[in-house]
Amino acid sequence: MAKRNIIITGGAGFIGSHVVRLFVNKYPEYNIINLDKLTYAGNLANLKDIEDKPNYKFVKMDICDFEAFYQLMQDEQIDGIIHLAAESHVDRSIKDPFTFAKTNVMGTLSLLQAAKLYWESLPEKYEGKRFYHISTDEVYGALEMNHPEGIEPPFKTVASSEGHKAYGDEFFYETTKYNPHSPYSAAKASSDHFVRAYHDTYGMPTIVTNCSNNYGPYQFPEKLIPLFINNIRHRKPLPVYGKGENVRDWLYVEDHARAIDIIFHNGKIAETYNIGGFNEWKNIDLIKVMIKTVDRILGNPEGASLDLITYVTDRLGHDARYAIDSTKLQKELGWEPSLQFEEGIEKTVRWYLDNQEWMDNVTSGEYQKYYEEMYKSN
Ligand code: NAD
Numbered sequence: 538m539a540k541r542n543i544i545i546t547g548g549a550g551f552i553g554s555h556v557v558r559l560f561v562n563k564y565p566e567y568n569i570i571n572l573d574k575l576t577y578a579g580n581l582a583n584l585k586d587i588e589d590k591p592n593y594k595f596v597k598m599d600i601c602d603f604e605a606f607y608q609l610m611q612d613e614q615i616d617g618i619i620h621l622a623a624e625s626h627v628d629r630s631i632k633d634p635f636t637f638a639k640t641n642v643m644g645t646l647s648l649l650q651a652a653k654l655y656w657e658s659l660p661e662k663y664e665g666k667r668f669y670h671i672s673t674d675e676v677y678g679a680l681e682m683n684h685p686e687g688i689e690p691p692f693k694t695v696a697s698s699e700g701h702k703a704y705g706d707e708f709f710y711e712t713t714k715y716n717p718h719s720p721y722s723a724a725k726a727s728s729d730h731f732v733r734a735y736h737d738t739y740g741m742p743t744i745v746t747n748c749s750n751n752y753g754p755y756q757f758p759e760k761l762i763p764l765f766i767n768n769i770r771h772r773k774p775l776p777v778y779g780k781g782e783n784v785r786d787w788l789y790v791e792d793h794a795r796a797i798d799i800i801f802h803n804g805k806i807a808e809t810y811n812i813g814g815f816n817e818w819k820n821i822d823l824i825k826v827m828i829k830t831v832d833r834i835l836g837n838p839e840g841a842s843l844d845l846i847t848y849v850t851d852r853l854g855h856d857a858r859y860a861i862d863s864t865k866l867q868k869e870l871g872w873e874p875s876l877q878f879e880e881g882i883e884k885t886v887r888w889y890l891d892n893q894e895w896m897d898n899v900t901s902g903e904y905q906k907y908y909e910e911m912y913k914s915n
């Protein structure tokens with residue numbers, strides 16, 4: 538395997554930390570640079586097990602800092618960028634859209650322009666280079682729930698257990714027209730357009746992937762699954778938005794990281810790939826699975842925590858249903874999800890219950906103090 542110098546942005550976040558871990562362990566001959574600003578969502582404790590590996594380096598940097606990034610590209614002779622850094626939480630984007638436009642749009646543009654200047658200055662130019670942008674299914678908008686009770690899906694499901702349902706006839710395909718609704722998804726959509734524009738205008742070797750909802754270890758507990766597991770454990774209310782009928786399509790985070798590895802190495806330049814496990818769940822059904830799993834593991838009587846369910850005011854512009862069709866990725870590049878959903882949820886619940894210290898550090902803000910001290914000179 539050839540040596541490569543790769544920057545992974547957002548590597549201290551949820552998905553980024555799984556991608557960094559996979560690449561550092563699987564490719565000892567690569568130099569992996571984790572570039573992260575360490576916002577509230579960045580936590581280097583997510584990478585404790587690999588932080589001393591010789592092929593790993595952490596750089597604290599804001600993706601909006603064009604000059605610093607351009608310099609880093611030159612110093613490290615970067616030939617690959619896997620871009621995950623973003624503001625990622627929809628509820629925060631509703632309160633503070635400017636931060637989302639700045640990081641997700643201007644930050645991505647800054648990386649693209651620095652990569653362009655550096656790669657075009659080399660004799661071989663774009664040969665052997667790759668700018669891989671990680672995006673979301675939310676850019677496609679929302680699908681109708683025209684089968685509210687669910688139907689047998691018209692395809693072979695790979696991630697779901699028996700009784701899996703699709704809640705509508707339509708799915709998000711790579712060809713689905715963009716129609717974002719939240720400030721978060723509008724900013725992600727805009728960044729996707731910039732990435733494609735750099736291919737079409739300058740010939741930059743880009744790839745974009747759009748993935749469904751991820752779950753698993755190290756997710757910041759503002760997101761549904763870790764928030765609810767932690768609340769069930771501490772017998773706090775579970776704030777279900779609206780009627781809990783919205784549908785999300787869930788993928789175990791390590792399966793996303795494996796897809797990113799395959800696509801980074803074998804995906805076709807200028808292509809888009811959807812990533813998802815054909816695994817739709819109504820929020821309320823998923824919440825009941827979490828309650829059942831946490832209660833069983835903690836030795837509580839079955840149903841003991843159902844009384845924590847609290848219906849609250851709905852999220853503004855709450856998208857009804859997401860459902861990814863990942864047939865292209867499965868057929869062309871041979872990827873498929875490895876876990877049944879029940880196994881994934883069991884692993885995830887156990888991880889959060891076994892790692893209460895990680896959770897306590899995140900919820901108390903302790904994790905930021907430690908690394909602020911360490912990187913204050915950067
Ligand atoms: P996250 O919020 O857990 O992590 C984001 C990381 O980016 C953090 O480490 C943060 O410090 C860093 N960051 C934020 N602003 C930065 C800046 N200006 N400069 C440098 N670093 C910065 O997010 P996540 O859930 O891991 O998502 C990662 C990527 O995957 C995002 O681009 C997101 O849009 C996309 N995505 C997420 C999901 C999901 O379900 N979580 C699904 C599909 C796609």
Ligand code: DAU
Nearest residue numbers: 625626627673674675749750759760761776777778783820
């Ligand atoms: O689809 C991919 C997207 O998934 C990613 O692009 C985003 O970065 C990621 O945050 C996620 O977005 P969602 O908005 O779907 O995830 P969240 O965990 O915030 O919410 C999941 C569902 O649960 C959604 O329908 C809202 C609902 N919800 C969420 C929270 C936090 C609640 O009912 N109560 C809650 O407290």
